Amino acid sequence: MTSNDLQNSPSGEPASDAGGPDPTEKPFVAHLVELRDRLLRALACVFAVLLALMPFSNPLYSWLSEPLIAVMPGDGTMIATQVASPFLAPFKLTVFVAVLISAPYIFYQAWAFVAPGLYLHERRLALPLMVSSTVLFYLGNAFAYFVVFPLVFGFFTAIAPTGVTIMTDITHYLDFVLMLFLAFGAAFEVPVATYLVVRTGLTTVDSLAKKRPYIIVGAFAIGMLLTPPDVISQTLLALPMWLLYEIGLLLCRWTIPLDENGRAEAEREQA
Numbered sequence: 001m002t003s004n005d006l007q008n009s010p011s012g013e014p015a016s017d018a019g020g021p022d023p024t025e026k027p028f029v030a031h032l033v034e035l036r037d038r039l040l041r042a043l044a045c046v047f048a049v050l051l052a053l054m055p056f057s058n059p060l061y062s063w064l065s066e067p068l069i070a071v072m073p074g075d076g077t078m079i080a081t082q083v084a085s086p087f088l089a090p091f092k093l094t095v096f097v098a099v100l101i102s103a104p105y106i107f108y109q110a111w112a113f114v115a116p117g118l119y120l121h122e123r124r125l126a127l128p129l130m131v132s133s134t135v136l137f138y139l140g141n142a143f144a145y146f147v148v149f150p151l152v153f154g155f156f157t158a159i160a161p162t163g164v165t166i167m168t169d170i171t172h173y174l175d176f177v178l179m180l181f182l183a184f185g186a187a188f189e190v191p192v193a194t195y196l197v198v199r200t201g202l203t204t205v206d207s208l209a210k211k212r213p214y215i216i217v218g219a220f221a222i223g224m225l226l227t228p229p230d231v232i233s234q235t236l237l238a239l240p241m242w243l244l245y246e247i248g249l250l251l252c253r254w255t256i257p258l259d260e261n262g263r264a265e266a267e268r269e270q271a
Contacts, residue, residue: 038109045105050098057090061170064093064177067149071157072166079167089170096178100141103134125199133192136244140188143240144180152180152233180233183226187241194248198256205252216242 053060065078080086099106107130115123157166197203208215216238223237 035113038113042102042106042109045102046098049101050095053094053098053101054091057094060097061090061093061174065170065173067145068153068157068168068173071150071154073157076157076166078170078173080171081169082171085169085171089174093174093178096181100138103137107134129192129196133189136188136192137185140185140240141181143188144177144184148180148184148233148236149177151236152228152230155230155232176228180227183237184240187222187226187237188244190241190244191248191251194245195252195255198252205249205256208249215245219245 069076069078080089082088111127111130115126118126160166194208198205198208219238219241220234222241223234227233227237
């Protein structure tokens with residue numbers, strides 16, 4: 001290996017190890033073929049998981065509806081107002097669960113497609129972020145089901161006017177809880193987003209720490225937009241976002257060298 005090879009690679013790493021330009025690079029059509037193949041593999045995984053889960057569609061929906069059924073007064077039940085709802089609602093839930101279970105394999109296919117074009121230091125960063133993003137999304141979903149749902153549904157059923165029988169449509173209930181799953185799953189990605197904006201030099205840890213009051217107000221504003229119009233679910237989304245933001249700042253302080261933060265801050269001030 002020549003000195004030119006070392007100079008052209010980031011951090012003095014060999015060009016072959018750094019994932020730099022490759023003289024044997026595939027043509028554009030070959031990349032499209034590989035992308036198609038990986039998309040088909042991801043879809044095949046989702047389809048296989050879906051087939052395995054189809055016999056459990058109704059138990060899955062029963063499990064999903066437990067937080068609401070548990071707080072319904074008396075003999076409260078759920079209803080289906082459309083002819084196909086008893087089939088479509090559990091099927092839609094099963095598709096969602098199949099995608100959720102297949103997420104690690106889907107992310108792996110995405111990683112395998114882009115990894116050859118990344119430098120070595122980018123590969124070291126991308127894979128942990130992908131894994132942590134997946135785990136945090138799962139944690140957000142679990143937090144929504146085990147913490148948020150019981151409190152929110154208990155609040156809604158408790159404030160029902162006298163003489164009103166609570167009989168929620170299964171399709172509307174599914175849409176409602178899926179929205180909360182996605183909202184809390186996305187909210188739990190805050191540490192990853194915080195780390196990325198600092199790592200890429202867009203801002204610094206000290207700058208983000210100074211903006212803490214605005215972040216808190218923004219978290220409550222996002223909670224208001226992404227959750228139902230009640231203060232409980234809004235607060236239950238905003239508080240974890242704030243705490244995860246603080247966790248993201250701590251991770252940045254622990255893992256990103258101080259010279260990188262200082263250099264990014266100096267560059268921003270000069271700009």
